[in-house]
Amino acid sequence: xxxxxxxxxxxxxxxxxxxxxxxxxxxxxxxxxxxxxxxxxxxxxxxxxxxxxxxxxxxxxxxxxx
Amino acid sequence: xxxxxxxxxxxxxxxxxxxxxxxxxxxxxxxxxxxxxxxxxxxxxxxxxxxxxxxxxxxxxxxxxxxxxxxxxxxxxxxxxxxxxxxxxxxxxxxxxxxxxxxxxxxxxxxxxxxxxxxxxxxxxxxxxxxxxxxxxxxxxxxxxxxxxxxxxxxxxxxxxxxxxxxxxxxxxxxxxxxxxxxxxxxxxxxxxxxxxxxxxxxxxxxxxxxxxxxxxxxxxxxxxxxxxxxxxxxxxxxxxxxxxxxxxxxxxxxxxxxxxxxxxxxxxxxxxxxxxxxxxxxxxxxxxxxxxxxxxxxxxxxxxxxxxxxxxxxxxxxxxxxxxxxxxxxxxxxxxxxxxxxxxxxxxxxxxxxxxxxxxxxxxxxxxxxxxxxxxxxxxxxxxxxxxxxxxxxxxxxxxxxxxxxxxxx
Ligand code: HEM
Ligand code: SF4
Numbered sequence: 001x002x003x004x005x006x007x008x009x010x011x012x013x014x015x016x017x018x019x020x021x022x023x024x025x026x027x028x029x030x031x032x033x034x035x036x037x038x039x040x041x042x043x044x045x046x047x048x049x050x051x052x053x054x055x056x057x058x059x060x061x062x063x064x065x066x
Numbered sequence: 067x068x069x070x071x072x073x074x075x076x077x078x079x080x081x082x083x084x085x086x087x088x089x090x091x092x093x094x095x096x097x098x099x100x101x102x103x104x105x106x107x108x109x110x111x112x113x114x115x116x117x118x119x120x121x122x123x124x125x126x127x128x129x130x131x132x133x134x135x136x137x138x139x140x141x142x143x144x145x146x147x148x149x150x151x152x153x154x155x156x157x158x159x160x161x162x163x164x165x166x167x168x169x170x171x172x173x174x175x176x177x178x179x180x181x182x183x184x185x186x187x188x189x190x191x192x193x194x195x196x197x198x199x200x201x202x203x204x205x206x207x208x209x210x211x212x213x214x215x216x217x218x219x220x221x222x223x224x225x226x227x228x229x230x231x232x233x234x235x236x237x238x239x240x241x242x243x244x245x246x247x248x249x250x251x252x253x254x255x256x257x258x259x260x261x262x263x264x265x266x267x268x269x270x271x272x273x274x275x276x277x278x279x280x281x282x283x284x285x286x287x288x289x290x291x292x293x294x295x296x297x298x299x300x301x302x303x304x305x306x307x308x309x310x311x312x313x314x315x316x317x318x319x320x321x322x323x324x325x326x327x328x329x330x331x332x333x334x335x336x337x338x339x340x341x342x343x344x345x346x347x348x349x350x351x352x353x354x355x356x357x358x359x360x361x362x363x364x365x366x367x368x369x370x371x372x373x374x375x376x377x378x379x380x381x382x383x384x385x386x387x388x389x390x391x392x393x394x395x396x397x398x399x400x401x402x403x404x405x406x407x408x409x410x411x412x413x414x415x416x417x418x419x420x421x422x423x424x425x426x427x428x429x430x431x432x433x434x435x436x437x438x439x440x441x442x443x444x445x446x447x448x449x450x451x452x453x454x455x456x457x458x459x460x461x462x463x464x465x466x467x468x469x470x471x472x473x474x475x476x477x
Contacts, residue, residue, distance in 0.1 A: 001372050009137065011368065011416065011417060011418065011420035012177070012181075012420060013414060013420060013424065014182060014424065014425060015349075015409075018345070026181065026182050027175040027181075028178055028181060028183070028424055029174075029178055030177065030180065030181035030182050045207050051407060051408060054408045054410065055408055055409060055410055056197070056412070057133070057410060057411065057412055057420075058133070058137065058416055058417070058420075
């Protein structure tokens with residue numbers, strides 16, 4: 001699973017790093033530290049990542065490939 | 067396209083005693099009394115509702131549309147305030163009632179104080195306050211939870227850990243904020259004035275002492291506005307908005323959570339037995355008991371949203387409370403499910419104004435539930451009592467009578 005976090009849209013709700021701490025982390029302001037990047041999620045964290053993706057109120061996290 | 071042709075309003079006026087789709091009034095007790103039913107009816111069949119109160123306003127009700135409008139600050143501006151029919155001359159509350167880039171300057175300065183890492187350091191202080199409040203009533207075997215706990219704790223947490231204002235002054239500020247939000251429209255400006263004057267004096271005093279770089283000093287130093295340091299009044303406004311958010315919102319979630327646990331013993335038992343499930347329950351409580359019902363934006367150019375053609379200078383409310391109950395975004399939204407694994411909601415807002423205090427609110431709620439369930443694992447609603455609510459752009463519970471042990475009706 002490959003995902004992208006949109007820097008413009010992330011507003012720091014913190015749902016991603018609370019639900020999927022293995023995939024996302026907070027920066028010093030409480031925003032998603034991975035915002036503005038694309039990366040591949042390891043197989044064993046895919047389920048966790050999907051929770052994070054589905055719970056971002058801004059729709060800032062997108063699945064962009066496998 | 068005529069909006070009325072596309073929306074079925076059948077039965078709405080009869081059911082609620084007022085046409086909630088075409089003649090809505092957020093301050094009408096009929097909305098307060100039928101809160102969830104009105105929200106669910108809106109989200110089911112009325113993407114945009116209308117009000118004729120004062121100069122009139124509209125409500126955007128669906129999750130996707132609320133998200134779009136909340137993120138599009140250029141079209142849906144906060145600069146003309148968050149209350150509909152706002153009185154002339156009432157000072158604006160920042161950062162709430164401002165747009166980027168000025169808004170961004172403030173959020174950049176303030177965000178670090180409210181980020182999870184900084185907020186988590188307040189845990190033990192909040193826990194101690196929760197226990198002090200519980201100590202005061204536990205021997206009575208009962209309490210009025212809103213007055214004796216839920217309205218006190220958020221203020222203490224905010225005053226002690228973030229701004230250093232004496233806790234004794236909390237009741238006066240609570241009352242002024244309460245009247246500013248729920249009081250008669252004509253008195254709202256005056257009530258806000260009381261809070262502004264008090265907090266302004268405090269900020270002035272602190273600004274005359276050497277800076278420690280804390281939140282108050284950061285506010286007192288100001289940020290850039292149009293190439294210069296912003297005026298002093300703006301800094302007082304920042305402190306006042308933070309205080310309003312800090313003391314007037316979390317109370318409702320706390321009260322709602324306790325009402326739910328008092329009436330759903332199985333959920334109470336689940337959380338008492340396994341406190342690691344509390345954070346998820348907290349998120350669901352925030353979704354289900356939204357202290358911020360709907361906040362306003364001014365439309366800056368003609369735009370279509372939710373099938374309705376908005377005109378420049380229209381005033382709209384983003385209905386965060388209904389958007390959090392949208393079946394298109396969330397399965398079975400009318401059910402409160404503490405074990406829900408995907409909780410999508412807009413209770414903390416969306417876009418650049420997303421609640422700055424959300425991490426603090428979550429921490430308060432988690433710690434409070436941990437301590438209450440540890441010390442009072444069994445409680446229920448006092449027989450013969452009912453809860454009263456008050457609703458405007460915010461919503462709150464006025465009283466919640468609980469009895470402990472097995473004296474109640476839900477044990
Ligand atoms: C469960 C508790 C809370 C809820 C549900 C809540 C909800 C919200 C919502 C919906 C907004 C968005 C406003 C908009 O769209 O215009 C907001 C903004 C704000 N909240 Fe909260 N809030 C809570 C707790 C707090 C706390 C504890 C604080 C302060 C310590 C706080 C301070 C603020 C401030 C200052 C803003 C304005 C942010 C901006 O305009 O950039 N809130 N809150
Ligand atoms: S949940 Fe979405 S908005 Fe919140 S921090 Fe994560 S990416 Fe950003």
